[in-house]
Amino acid sequence: MLKNYLKIAFRNLWKHKVFSFINIMGLTVGMSACFLIFLYVNFELSYDAFNTKADRIYRLVTDIKTPSETMNTGSTSWAFAPNIKTDFPEVEAFVRINGGSFLVRKGDLKFQEEKSVFADSTLFSVFDFKLIKGNPKTALKDQLSLVFTETAAKKYFGDTDPIGQTLLLSGEGLPAIVTGVMKDIPENAQFKGDMFISMSTLTQRFNKGIDDQWGNFGATTYLLLKPGTTGSALEKKFPAFLKNRAGKLMSELNMHYMLFLEPLRDVHLLSTRGSDDSGSMNNVYVFSVVAIFILLIACINFVNLTTARSVERAKEVGIRKVVGAPKALLARQFISESILLCLIAFVFTIVLSAVLIPLFNNLSGKIISTGIFSNLPFVGGMFVAAIIIGVLAGFYPALVLSSFEPVVVLKGRFTTSVKGILLRKGLVTLQFGISIALIIATIVVFTQMNFMRNRNLGFSKDQMMIVNSEGDPKRNAFKESLAGLSGVKSTAASSSVPGSGNPSAYSEIENKSGDLQIANLDLYFVDFDYIPQFKLKIVAGRAFSREFGTDTTQAMVINEAAVKLFGYSSPEQAIGRRFKQWGREGKIVGVIKDFHFRALQEKIKPLTMRIEPGGSDLVSVKIDGGNIKETIAAVESKWKSAMPDRPFSYYFMDEFFDRQYRSEERFEKLFFNFAILAIFISCLGLLGLASYSTMQRTKEIGVRKVMGASIGSIVRLLSKDFLKLVLISFVIASPIAYYGMYQWLQNFAYRTEIHWWIFLAAAVLSTFIAFATVSFQSIRAALMNPVKSLRSE
Numbered sequence: 115m116l117k118n119y120l121k122i123a124f125r126n127l128w129k130h131k132v133f134s135f136i137n138i139m140g141l142t143v144g145m146s147a148c149f150l151i152f153l154y155v156n157f158e159l160s161y162d163a164f165n166t167k168a169d170r171i172y173r174l175v176t177d178i179k180t181p182s183e184t185m186n187t188g189s190t191s192w193a194f195a196p197n198i199k200t201d202f203p204e205v206e207a208f209v210r211i212n213g214g215s216f217l218v219r220k221g222d223l224k225f226q227e228e229k230s231v232f233a234d235s236t237l238f239s240v241f242d243f244k245l246i247k248g249n250p251k252t253a254l255k256d257q258l259s260l261v262f263t264e265t266a267a268k269k270y271f272g273d274t275d276p277i278g279q280t281l282l283l284s285g286e287g288l289p290a291i292v293t294g295v296m297k298d299i300p301e302n303a304q305f306k307g308d309m310f311i312s313m314s315t316l317t318q319r320f321n322k323g324i325d326d327q328w329g330n331f332g333a334t335t336y337l338l339l340k341p342g343t344t345g346s347a348l349e350k351k352f353p354a355f356l357k358n359r360a361g362k363l364m365s366e367l368n369m370h371y372m373l374f375l376e377p378l379r380d381v382h383l384l385s386t387r388g389s390d391d392s393g394s395m396n397n398v399y400v401f402s403v404v405a406i407f408i409l410l411i412a413c414i415n416f417v418n419l420t421t422a423r424s425v426e427r428a429k430e431v432g433i434r435k436v437v438g439a440p441k442a443l444l445a446r447q448f449i450s451e452s453i454l455l456c457l458i459a460f461v462f463t464i465v466l467s468a469v470l471i472p473l474f475n476n477l478s479g480k481i482i483s484t485g486i487f488s489n490l491p492f493v494g495g496m497f498v499a500a501i502i503i504g505v506l507a508g509f510y511p512a513l514v515l516s517s518f519e520p521v522v523v524l525k526g527r528f529t530t531s532v533k534g535i536l537l538r539k540g541l542v543t544l545q546f547g548i549s550i551a552l553i554i555a556t557i558v559v560f561t562q563m564n565f566m567r568n569r570n571l572g573f574s575k576d577q578m579m580i581v582n583s584e585g586d587p588k589r590n591a592f593k594e595s596l597a598g599l600s601g602v603k604s605t606a607a608s609s610s611v612p613g614s615g616n617p618s619a620y621s622e623i624e625n626k627s628g629d630l631q632i633a634n635l636d637l638y639f640v641d642f643d644y645i646p647q648f649k650l651k652i653v654a655g656r657a658f659s660r661e662f663g664t665d666t667t668q669a670m671v672i673n674e675a676a677v678k679l680f681g682y683s684s685p686e687q688a689i690g691r692r693f694k695q696w697g698r699e700g701k702i703v704g705v706i707k708d709f710h711f712r713a714l715q716e717k718i719k720p721l722t723m724r725i726e727p728g729g730s731d732l733v734s735v736k737i738d739g740g741n742i743k744e745t746i747a748a749v750e751s752k753w754k755s756a757m758p759d760r761p762f763s764y765y766f767m768d769e770f771f772d773r774q775y776r777s778e779e780r781f782e783k784l785f786f787n788f789a790i791l792a793i794f795i796s797c798l799g800l801l802g803l804a805s806y807s808t809m810q811r812t813k814e815i816g817v818r819k820v821m822g823a824s825i826g827s828i829v830r831l832l833s834k835d836f837l838k839l840v841l842i843s844f845v846i847a848s849p850i851a852y853y854g855m856y857q858w859l860q861n862f863a864y865r866t867e868i869h870w871w872i873f874l875a876a877a878v879l880s881t882f883i884a885f886a887t888v889s890f891q892s893i894r895a896a897l898m899n900p901v902k903s904l905r906s907e
Contacts (some may be wrong), residue, residue: 126451134455136802137416140795141459141503144412146466147791149496150474151405153489154784157482158398161302161382161391165242167338170206172345172375174198174335175387179370182633182679185618188387190335192317193328194373197359202351204343209234209241210313210333211305213390217584217760218309219282220270224761226584227266231307232316238296240338247277248294257319258283259312261294266308283311285586285759290315301481304382305334305390328360329367329620337375345375367620368632396861397781404785407548408792413507414541415799416452420511445512452508453501460500464493477787479780510537539839542803546843546880547850549796552789553876554851555858558868562859563782565866566775572709573612574649578767579735579746580611581753584760586731592756593733599752601738601745606647607730609639612711613771614732621722623672623702624691626681633679636711636719637695639726645671645706647736654685655704658725666725668700674708676720695722713774717863734767797887800836804888808832815898825897832892833885840884844877851876 127134162168174194178185195208216230237243238250245253246264253261260281267276276292283290290311299306317325324330339348352373356364364370376385383395468486475481483489583589589607596602610616619637622630638644642665645657653674658665670693677688685705692701708718737745746764753762808815815828852868859865 127455132805133419133802136798137419137455138459138462140412140415140798141456142462142466143791143795144409145459145463145496145500145503146470147408147788148405148499149463149467149492150470151401151408151788153471153474153483153492154478155398155402155405156492157302157480158383158393161393162304162378164300164302165378167240167242168378170339170341170343171240171378172337172339173378173381173385174337175374175376175385176331177372177374178331178634179372180632180634181368182631185634186387187331188334188385188389189331190333190373191328191331191360191371192324192333193326193330193359195333195335195337196325198337198355201355201359202348204340204348205337206340207236207240207338208335209236209338210335211237211307212313212316212333213305213307215582215584216309216311217284218270219287219759223270224759225269226582226761226763227309229306229308231305231310232313233307233310234313236338237310240336243299244297246295246297247275250294253294254310254312255314256293257312257314258288258290259293259315260290261296261310262292263296263298263308265298267292267295285584288319303391304378328363336378345377349373349375369620392777394777394781394861396858400858401784401788404552404788404792407552408788408795409503411545411548411792411795411799413503414545415795415802416455416507417510418538418541418799419802420452420508448512449505449508452511453504456500456504456507460497463496463500477780477783479776538803542800542836542839543843543846545796545799546840546884547847549793550840550844550847550876550880551851551854552792553879554848554872555855556786556789557872557875558851558855558859558866559782559785561866561869561872562862563775563778566714566778566862566864567772569710569714569864571612571771572650572707573711574647574736575612575767575771577737577739577742578648579737579749579764580767580770581733581735581749581762581764583731583733583757586757586760588756589731589733590727592753595752595756596733596735596749599745599748601741601748603736603738604643604647605736606643606734607641607727608644608732608734609637609726609729610711611732611734611767611770612648612709613713613767613774616711619696619722621696622694623676623680624693626683626687630692630694631680633720635676635695636721638711638721638723639729640723641725641727641730644723644734647734648709650709651707653705653707655689655702657704657706658723662703664700665703666727667698669703669725670695670700671704671706671723672702673706673718673721675718676722677705679720693722695724698724714864715774715862793883797883800884800887801891804832804836804891808891808894825893829889829892833888836884836888837881840880841877844880848873848876 162171165171173188174190175186175188176190176194178187190210192210195210199205199208210233212232214230214232216227218225218227233254235252235255237254238245245261248261253259262270262276270276270281271279276295279292280289281292282288296310337348339345356371356373360371376387381389382391383393383398385392464486471483471485475483486493581592583592593605593607596605617637618634621633621635621637623633623635625631640658642658642660644650645652650657655671658669658671662669672688674685677685680688680691682688688702688705690701693699706723710718711721712719735749737749749764750762753760811832815832818828818831852873855868859868
């Protein structure tokens with residue numbers, strides 16, 4: 115019986131090659147898109163799952179409340195973790211990490227190790243980072259101990275055993291010993307590094323006493339709780355802990371600390387406090403819905419084409435019933451054909467997915483999968499899904515076909531039922547409704563990204579070259595040596611540039627009532643040239659000037675957001691007001707117009723600027739766009755003359771700032787590509803239905819041509835019914851798409867509007883796509899010789 119089913123199924127597939135191709139192609143593309151999307155979704159949901167103790171690991175985070183605002187930060191004070199471990203027996207271990215960049219020297223080789231991480235010695239007992247060489251308990255215990263990843267170790271030592279080797283760290287040339295080599299950190303880890311330095315190097319050498327500083331924030335802290343302890347239970351004890359340990363300090367500073375625990379697995383997708391590799395649960399939801407939509411469209415194609423072809427198989431069903439075939443047997447036959455078709459599509463899906471995975475990795479910016487065979491559970495899942503799709507998609511056509519009355523169909527009086535026609539129209543409407551919603555969503559995503567790329571940021575970033583001196587005292591000499599260089603327009607020095615990190619400082623600034631108001635404010639250390647070089651606009655007062663000797667010790671410039679924070683109605687009112695910040699006292703001399711010193715996802719925050727030559731490590735070089743290569747070479751030559759022991763590295767401000775939007779740009783590209791696939795599958799189905807509809811009306815078209823009908827009138831006749839369905843789809847899809855994209859835009863502090871023309875464009879585009887698809891077949895039918903179409907069989 116099974117053999118007979120297969121023979122009939124293959125015979126029908128071969129007999130109707132075009133419809134079989136459309137069905138297989140639609141299902142293949144749909145299942146491939148689903149496979150890739152669910153690889154992405156699974157990858158995002160798998161962050162930190164490789165840690166066997168993940169259910170007991172929590173990230174410790176802090177809210178810092180001042181009279182001015184509440185700061186929600188993902189970092190903690192350096193003193194929190196050691197004292198929590200002492201006071202709470204339910205804490206098994208803690209690990210603090212702090213990333214940075216280090217100059218590393220090995221003989222004549224010099225590297226600026228950008229992914230350097232200070233970490234406590236408990237790193238390997240909290241996280242499942244596998245140490246290939248070295249003792250995980252002692253590898254990061256002593257000062258100046260280093261652990262490299264496999265890849266980084268090969269960069270420094272090749273095939274030589276690195277254990278016990280000495281490298282020189284920082285400009286001081288501190289001798290550090292390699293005590294371990296670890297496996298490369300998995301792609302789905304929330305923090306990554308190539309070189310790990312013992313935390314004692316930081317707390318006992320670079321910054322002695324930092325372990326006792328309750329007001330110094332900068333550590334990312336993770337707690338490993340003992341089995342049976344819940345994060346919520348421990349959280350409830352933190353207020354008493356803070357009052358006991360830091361109550362006096364909080365009272366003196368007029369600040370209040372609050373500690374919270376974030377489950378490790380929630381940090382990547384759910385935390386609003388960010389991490390080194392933050393994701394978005396909203397994006398996971400969006401792509402999951404898109405995957406379901408694409409598969410639904412492919413299934414609708416199958417149901418529509420199969421039921422549309424039911425007339426052709428009516429006589430077959432009638433004859434089978436006459437010779438005694440029961441309804442259940444016929445239903446099994448048609449469901450078997452459906453499953454066979456889906457399994458053929460599954461085979462093509464595996465081949466297509468294997469080809470697309472490397473491209474998909476590149477598009478997503480992550481190594482989501484190393485190949486089709488590294489995802490055997492997903493392959494198995496797709497096989498089961500193919501069978502389920504075959505059963506579900508084939509169930510209704512099987513029910514329709516097996517229900518035909520043999521007396522009616524064998525007399526040749528059978529016609530497609532009104533219910534069947536309405537079902538197909540309803541499914542086409544749903545199919546194109548999904549496609550139109552995706553078109554609208556794609557246009558909104560594009561306009562938002564375009565808005566972000568073209569928004570006036572409030573500062574100049576073009577042809578701005580940034581060189582990091584990493585605290586080298588010779589940086590001022592290097593900056594001055596560039597002054598007369600051909601191709602260099604100007605230079606400036608600062609601790610931060612827009613898009614980079616910056617410290618926040620405990621500050622007291624005089625408010626409109628004349629009182630010193632406490633706030634944690636973002637801080638830039640700059641030199642006299644920074645404001646004019648970045649073309650920051652002064653809206654009140656003045657910029658820093660060498661003509662005022664006190665500017666280096668008693669002057670501050672703030673932005674408009676800071677003016678509003680302290681209650682002033684105009685920038686002019688803030689000029690001359692007192693400030694205290696990190697041991698410095700003075701007056702505000704100027705107010706700059708707000709500029710985006712962080713990504714557009716965030717609102718512009720209050721910012722302060724001070725002259726601080728010792729803290730301005732970044733040298734900004736404004737260059738002439740005409741001879742960039744020659745200018746870079748000249749700058750490098752001056753660098754080597756001033757700081758021969760440091761490798762020369764640089765980046766351009768515009769590229770660096772735009773890196774903040776990489777995740778959004780990847781989302782845009784992925785969304786666009788999957789939306790195109792959904793529209794393509796819809797068009798395949800529409801083409802199949804149009805082809806079948808035209809084939810059924812072949813004689814009618816011949817008669818109309820004989821009676822003098824024009825080609826245009828025939829095309830209109832065959833197209834108008836489908837275009838009506840597309841217009842109905844547009845009416846239904848538009849409000850749904852508007853609501854969804856309105857919610858998506860709320861993730862951005864600065865966002866575009868959903869303009870009326872977006873819906874007009876979607877309507878025109880969807881109508882054009884549908885008309886082009888249908889008219890392709892309609893024109894062929896209209897051009898056919900009526901003699902052939904009217905000739906009797």
